[in-house]
Amino acid sequence: MKQSEAWRYEILYDLPEGEYNPAEVGGTRTKTIRAGDSLEVESFPIVYVSDGAKRERKTRKSGKSQQMLNRINAEKKFRRLVENNFTSGDWVAHPTYDYGFIDRGFCNVNDTIKALRDAGYPMDDEEAVRVMRNFIRRLKKRVQQKGGDPKQLKYVYVVEATRLPRDGEINPLPPRYHYHMVLSSLGVITINDINELWQYGFSKAQPVDTRFNGLEGLSNYFLKQRRGKRKWSSSKNLKKPEEKVSNRKISRRRAAMIADDVQHNGREIMEKLYPGYSCERIEVKYSDFIAGAYIYARMRRRK
Numbered sequence: 001m002k003q004s005e006a007w008r009y010e011i012l013y014d015l016p017e018g019e020y021n022p023a024e025v026g027g028t029r030t031k032t033i034r035a036g037d038s039l040e041v042e043s044f045p046i047v048y049v050s051d052g053a054k055r056e057r058k059t060r061k062s063g064k065s066q067q068m069l070n071r072i073n074a075e076k077k078f079r080r081l082v083e084n085n086f087t088s089g090d091w092v093a094h095p096t097y098d099y100g101f102i103d104r105g106f107c108n109v110n111d112t113i114k115a116l117r118d119a120g121y122p123m124d125d126e127e128a129v130r131v132m133r134n135f136i137r138r139l140k141k142r143v144q145q146k147g148g149d150p151k152q153l154k155y156v157y158v159v160e161a162t163r164l165p166r167d168g169e170i171n172p173l174p175p176r177y178h179y180h181m182v183l184s185s186l187g188v189i190t191i192n193d194i195n196e197l198w199q200y201g202f203s204k205a206q207p208v209d210t211r212f213n214g215l216e217g218l219s220n221y222f223l224k225q226r227r228g229k230r231k232w233s234s235s236k237n238l239k240k241p242e243e244k245v246s247n248r249k250i251s252r253r254r255a256a257m258i259a260d261d262v263q264h265n266g267r268e269i270m271e272k273l274y275p276g277y278s279c280e281r282i283e284v285k286y287s288d289f290i291a292g293a294y295i296y297a298r299m300r301r302r303k
Helices: 006-014 051-059 064-085 109-118 125-145 191-197 211-222 252-273
Strands: 025-035 038-049 091-093 155-162 176-183 229-234 242-248 277-286 293-301
Touching (some): 025 064, 064 155, 064 211, 091 191, 125 176, 125 191, 125 229, 176 211, 252 277, 252 293
Antiparallel strands (some): 025 038, 025 242, 038 293, 091 176, 155 176
């Protein structure tokens, strides 16, 4: 028997009853993730999984629960990167193409596509990413012109593609693209620089607002659920959040008592464990298949 990775407990909700024996729970793992002013605490049972069960699970097709877990983990990674690398003094921008120059009521599909191509508008996801990369290159050049170090420019951007469907459409039009991004100012980049260097419409740039969980809200907005496709990318110089993992041997009875205490007095307990932080959210979840509880707390450093 080998000890599983931390994330394996989360996907147990999507496993058939009986695949794991509750008696194989041998302790509790606690992860703390610090990203900027935020602190997240995740505590869950350690599960011992046989090699045969691991191989069997790898062959299973990803179900809806697994897909949802993948999406949640990707969103966590995105949010933590944003919170750990950007602050007030940096910029949020929403570069948008101005599609208003085309009258779709009078132009046929071929004429519309030609007009979009002539204007330099993207026809597919690959071209949309290429336009954004060119925009970032222009930003780096502007940083250098103003005496800054372009290698220090940090950014995260999301490409969002939407298009209103048209009934009876035989030759479909390309998606309508726009972007959401947050970038470091480095003390030299201004809103005017961003607006000037975006050549296809409006950039709608504004300062990053860190009040009232602003970076968390910003991340959620960037990855909001909407019709269409979204993909995100970032600069390679982003600092990863600080993550610590500790394993403790603990009886199932003691784990159940802790979970019950947290469920009723979680804020008080967490704020005593982590002085200097205020607890914003706390969750306690149980599995039908594994003894123990999954505890999640999100905290923020007091100003």
